[in-house]
Amino acid sequence: MPKKDDELKKLANFxxxxxELKNKKRKGWELRDVKNPETIAAHxxxxxxxxxxxxxxxxxxxxxxLKMSLIHDVCEVYAGDTTPYDKMLPKNKKKLRGLxxxxxxxxxxxxxxxxxxxxxxxxxxxxxxxxxxSPNLKKEINNLWDDYEKxxxxxxxxxxxxxxxxxxxxxxxxxxxxxxxxxxxxxxxxKELIDDPILLEFMNVLDKKFHKGKK
Amino acid sequence: MQNKIYHLTPEGLxxxxxxxKRLNGILKESRSKIKEIRDELWRPEDLNSDYEPMESELIxxxxxxxxxENILKNTKTIKKSKQTKPKIVTVGTTVVVEADGQIDEFTIxxxxxxxxxxxxxxxxxxxxxxxxxxxxxxxxxxHSAIKATYKIIKIKYA
Numbered sequence: 339m340p341k342k343d344d345e346l347k348k349l350a351n352f353x354x355x356x357x358e359l360k361n362k363k364r365k366g367w368e369l370r371d372v373k374n375p376e377t378i379a380a381h382x383x384x385x386x387x388x389x390x391x392x393x394x395x396x397x398x399x400x401x402x403x404l405k406m407s408l409i410h411d412v413c414e415v416y417a418g419d420t421t422p423y424d425k426m427l428p429k430n431k432k433k434l435r436g437l438x439x440x441x442x443x444x445x446x447x448x449x450x451x452x453x454x455x456x457x458x459x460x461x462x463x464x465x466x467x468x469x470x471x472s473p474n475l476k477k478e479i480n481n482l483w484d485d486y487e488k489x490x491x492x493x494x495x496x497x498x499x500x501x502x503x504x505x506x507x508x509x510x511x512x513x514x515x516x517x518x519x520x521x522x523x524x525x526x527x528x529k530e531l532i533d534d535p536i537l538l539e540f541m542n543v544l545d546k547k548f549h550k551g552k553k
Numbered sequence: 554m555q556n557k558i559y560h561l562t563p564e565g566l567x568x569x570x571x572x573x574k575r576l577n578g579i580l581k582e583s584r585s586k587i588k589e590i591r592d593e594l595w596r597p598e599d600l601n602s603d604y605e606p607m608e609s610e611l612i613x614x615x616x617x618x619x620x621x622e623n624i625l626k627n628t629k630t631i632k633k634s635k636q637t638k639p640k641i642v643t644v645g646t647t648v649v650v651e652a653d654g655q656i657d658e659f660t661i662x663x664x665x666x667x668x669x670x671x672x673x674x675x676x677x678x679x680x681x682x683x684x685x686x687x688x689x690x691x692x693x694x695x696h697s698a699i700k701a702t703y704k705i706i707k708i709k710y711a
Contacts, residue, residue, distance in 0.1 A: 399616065402613075440653055440654075440655070441652075441653070443652060443653075443655035443656060443657040444657070444672075445656075445658050445672075446647065446658040446659075446660065446671075446672035449658075449670060449671055449672040450671050450672065452670070453668070453670045453671045456670075474607070474610075478610075488668070489665075489667065489668060491617065491620065492620065495664065495665075495667070521699070522699050525697065525698075525699040525701065526652075526653070526699070526701050527669075529678065529679040529680050529695050529697075529701060530659070530669055530674050530678055530679075530680045530681075531669045531674070531678060532678060532679070533664050533667065533675035533676075533677035533678040533681070538679075542697075545697045545698055548698075549697075549698030549699075
């Protein structure tokens with residue numbers, strides 16, 4: 339059937355494009371000179387498992403949280419990975435270390451501007467990567483991504499928080515292995531961001547597990 | 554769904570009402586389309602490849618409508634006080650803080666409207682919760698192995 343063959347060819351291209359995330363390292367770890375930093379795909383993989391298991395405890399739509407976790411960074415194939423420090427990166431390596439030791443503070447106006455610019459860039463990239471897909475699949479992926487970005491539903495808000503929690507977990511793992519960076523910025527961010535009850539409990543478990551009463 | 558009370562800004566409430574109206578329109582249209590397809594079928598194999606996603610979308614729309622009904626039924630709108638300057642931090646106010654030698658600014662909102670990337674933090678987040686009820690010049694500490702300290706510089710309406 340020529341129509342199905344054509345659809346599968348376009349899907350093959352989509353899968354090949356998405357597969358690029360298996361080669362793209364996460365920018366935050368590269369900035370911190372982490373040895374063998376994880377890829378964007380690796381982050382999405384564990385995030386999907388966490389979303390499924392923890393989401394079920396909150397009686398969320400598992401199908402939705404799983405799909406959202408899997409596609410939430412797909413736009414980065416073209417848009418690239420970003421960090422909260424991107425607009426203020428110095429060229430001097432010593433100054434960079436100093437910058438990364440603290441959670442970046444911005445005015446509300448700056449935050450809004452940055453969010454809108456990032457959203458626009460990533461939305462364009464997502465539309466590009468999904469351009470060859472069937473109208474229904476393209477619509478589904480774009481709607482899931484929008485929900486995640488804007489926290490439109492319970493699932494969207496949960497996955498958005500989980501994204502940061504998985505990142506915290508990875509940071510703690512690297513930090514415990516002896517990678518040389520300050521862990522404080524992650525804790526500062528997470529306490530301003532998480533409000534889901536199960537994720538708050540999980541955050542406390544990580545606190546006890548990795549800090550074991552040490553400062 | 555739990556009967557939680559949501560505290561929404563008038564803009565937030567308007568957004569949810571508009572979405573509710575729009576989705577009800579989509580629901581009516583989708584149900585009619587799906588009925589049309591089913592009525593014309595002789596065999597299940599005649600279903601086209603778009604049918605399943607259409608049914609799946611219908612279920613998503615129905616679920617979302619139920620969620621919105623719960624929100625709209627259990628919402629209290631945040632009313633702007635007649636005072637020009639708020640005396641304490643409440644849901645709907647913007648707080649300027651000094652943290653770690655830097656200045657930051659958050660608007661405290663309900664979980665539904667939270668978006669920390671846009672400077673809106675949830676009243677149920679550890680920092681949001683700790684700031685509620687505080688006055689200007691108060692210092693709050695959010696505890697764990699890592700302590701985070703916030704000094705309130707200014708409180709204003711968003």
